[in-house]
């Protein structure tokens with residue numbers, strides 16, 4: 001089923017977990033202003049796994065940052081459970097592209113720092129066990145005493161994920177968490193994220209530029225049109241049954257159809273943008289030739 005994200009439908013009584021209402025985000029002032037998001041509309045319901053796909057520089061991080069409460073819309077409204085978006089808090093856990101780990105703390109230390117702050121009820125052995133649970137969950141057992149500089153990219157990304165999960169956020173915001181990884185590590189972590197989500201059913205918004213990743217992981221794919229002035233485009237519901245096995249999916253006609261549709265749509269968005277840019281560049285003013293002769 002295909003819907004348009006910019007025409008919000010309201011068939012739920014309770015407000016969506018996250019909502020963007022005609023959100024415009026621009027940086028700079030006046031003629032210098034750079035419009036990143038232009039009247040973007042989005043609703044994310046409880047327990048949904050939404051994947052936003054978009055080209056590089058289209059405004060994906062800005063979107064995640066707005067959903068986290070780190071960026072305030074220039075116009076429009078960002079809502080959390082029907083209320084104005086509060087300042088960033090532990091209820092919305094973010095995993096950034098660049099891991100954002102504390103280099104002077106070990107694997108245990110990086111997770112424990114978050115746990116110490118948010119789970120004051122846990123002390124001593126209970127806290128150690130709790131931290132270890134998340135280390136085991138992302139398969140970092142054996143690396144507890146290592147520092148981020150001693151970990152591979154994939155291990156750092158897993159640590160970043162474990163730290164965020166240990167905070168037990170209601171909403172998980174994943175900003176291209178897998179983009180820096182090699183293909184094999186990437187697929188291992190894709191499976192891990194899906195497994196963790198299936199276990200715990202948090203509400204997830206994940207950003208990627210990879211259509212295959214989006215179809216494999218999402219309940220719903222929301223494309224971001226190329227910037228500047230990006231909007232959320234035609235949505236794609238992913239109704240493929242879970243658990244999804246990547247090998248089997250390759251032979252699944254529904255998977256292939258959806259993947260092709262989404263890819264075609266993204267390519268069309270890019271072609272449309274190119275046409276718009278070229279038209280702007282080469283359109284001459286509509287002037288009547290003036291006769292300056294006698």
Ligand SMILES: Nc1ncnc2c1ncn2[C@@H]1O[C@H](COP(=O)(O)OP(=O)(O)OP(=O)(O)O)[C@@H](O)[C@H]1O
Nearest residue numbers: 027034036054055056057058059060061062063227
């Ligand atoms: N604080 C800021 N001030 C000025 N411009 C900004 C700011 N943040 C983002 N931008 C601009 O907004 C545009 C979108 O940036 P954003 O990081 O959201 O895109 P993205 O889709 O996440 O990019 P990538 O895929 O390369 O990570 C870029 O042109 C960027 O330069």
